Amino acid sequence: MELTTVWFSLIAVLWIGYFTLEGFDFGVGMLLPVLARDDTERRVMINTIGPVWDGNEVWLLVAGGATFAAFPEWYATLFSGFYLPLLLILVALIVRGLAFEYRAKRDDDRWRRRWDLAIIVGSFVPALLWGVAFANILRGVPIDADLEYAGGFFELLNPYALLGGLTTLGLFVTHGALFVALKTDGEIRHRARGLAIPAVGVTAVLAVAFLAWTQQQTGTVGSAVAFVAAALALVGAGLAARAAREGWAFLGTFVTIALAVAGLFLALFPDVMPTTLAGGTSLTTTNAAATSYTLGIMTVVAVVFTPLVLAYQAWTYWVFRKRIAVHHIPAAPAPATAAR
């Protein structure tokens, strides 16, 4: 296999890692006002992702860094082109990340409510916009012969892209609800499972529409197989949720997201960012790539360290495998007043 294809696949793997892992973090964040009835329950939810959310977010940073190294032209065109949506995502991730760390550090209702809002909005915005961004990559955007993005902000808000956004939103909400059902105990667990069942239904409609539209645009046999399997996994997740098999249900949405993202990358290949301009140049795995020397070095590093990262991240999930319930939450340890 060509090194450029290897790296295209590795970047797909990094995005799969990011969406399957931070996907449920986003879901937990968005469902904070829906599933939790009081502050203790909100803390139960936040603590389910407490030890892992930051490690999950690193998948994004590595995906960004790997794109920079392996496909510099893709990195340059994508992030300078999708400028304002990316800025929104960055701001959302900033306030959301800080919220997890800071909200329990002061015993003050107004303080906590503000950070709750940061968590909710900061999870909603990227959950929606990543879908919009990926759909636009697949659909193609105006890229001129110099590989520069030649469109505006509002071109990114087309119906297909918005459907893509709603699809990731729905998937992450469902994924998050099933994660809460899997990781908590007591009423909140039942509430989460109760919500997940209709959420699977709504998401299935959105996802099937979006994936079918994608398949019809640029699909290949490979992407078709991945999309169908993703849909089946989502149905499986729904059935498992109804049967109160939370572990299987969560695995179901996990596999759904992984296969859907894999299918999107299969539908994209060998382009990485196709153009819609007549005289423009599409970015492909070849014309956007770094040299084979750089890709070779990077391959060695990735082959050695990716399994190690997977092993210790998996171990973290094992260490924190126990369900969390209301009685596990200690009284707020924070000072009651602000510094004078």
Next chain:
Amino acid sequence: MDPTDIARWQFAITTVYHFLFVPITIGLSAVIAGYEIAWLRTGNERWLRLTKFLGKLFLINFAIGVVTGIVQEFQFGMNWSDYSRFVGDVFGAPLAVEGLLAFFLESTFLGLWIFGWDRLPAKLHAACIVLVHVGTLFSSYFILAANSWMQHPVGYEYNPTTGRAEMNDFAAVMFNKVQLVTFPHVVLSAYMTGAAFVVGVALWHLRRARTDADRALYRPAVRTGAWIVLVAALGIVVSGDVQGKVMTEVQPMKMAAAEGLYETEAPADFSVFQLGTLDGDEETFSVKVPGLLSFLATGTPNGEVEGINELRERYQEEYGADPGAAYYSPGDYTPVIPLTYWTFRLMIGLGMAGAAIAVWVLWATRAGRTPLGRAVLAAAVGLPLLPLLANTSGWIFTEMGRQPWAVFGLMTTEHAVSPGLTTAEAWISLLTLTAVYGVLAVVEVRLMLTWIRRGADELPPEVPDDAGDDRPLAFAY
């Protein structure tokens, strides 16, 4: 302002801001790891209390370092896309490796450390914070290797077909001679910064302490911290000295700009400060140390140091007359001299002032003494701030001293900016990030002060093992 100016301001603001928190993360994680290991080895509970106390402060700092780091990873593509295209083959690799080796290590093991107090065996728990620290060192190494390449590009070949710098020697990039002196200099500065933070916090509590138990808790933190500050400061001087000589060799203009030296001199003096315009006219007043600049630049008190005027002519011959017409008059390869002149002095002066305070603290707390005067308060507040400001000055010096180049000798800053970036977009981004960062700074400082005042908690009572899974979490958000 045009988009290039705005993008430069954004890079300056976001990077300086990010690097206020990063050195504390690096240094403090080392100190905390040391205290937790001390607790394991001695069984003395004061080390455990300090570990937990500083651990809370560490998290308040770490969180803001992490979230502002996200912007760093993406703004190259957003604002500097031509730079990204040009250097991605070389510069992207260390960034990607940094993510894979460092960011995963830091974030995963920090999560384990925070939430693992009663889930992990004590030794494994201590190993987690050690790994967090190792992660911060990896991170420093790779990002500094990337920056060193911008100061002194090596291990690449320019490909005229693609118009890109292409890597042909990864080892040369990783072991760039600029990198080999920059890494120790920056990491030692981070140790000094983290330890100075510990001294400041502990000294403030030592002065307020009303019981012997409290004094016995905070005194060792003050003294270990002050020793680290002092030893790190010595290392900073040594590495900085070597760095000056490497800089003179690979970026002579930066050394000339550090002094505002217009004409080549042998021996060259170093002015401690200077009142005047720094534009090459006669200075009105200055205090000079004879031969010191020669010594800093060449290692001998009589060595020749090239001046700005000669260098400008040499650069014109080598690189042509166009460093980016919007900023520089044709043929001008001179950085902003007053800025490089003063930031160079502030870096050295503030760092030395910090070391001096550490010496005083060690003297004042010798043999069980507890100083109580106002000077202690000034030291407690001043010592943590001095290295922070010195770090900032150092970075502004080294980045502004490289101008007009983004990559020395290869690409000017003006040619690095995203060609499609509109003024409106650049403003939206700059203002949004500045506003968000400003608000977060206020929130962070207030929260930090609250938790510093609170001091180290008593250790919680032992929970009997038979409580099993129903125990409350040892740490919860």
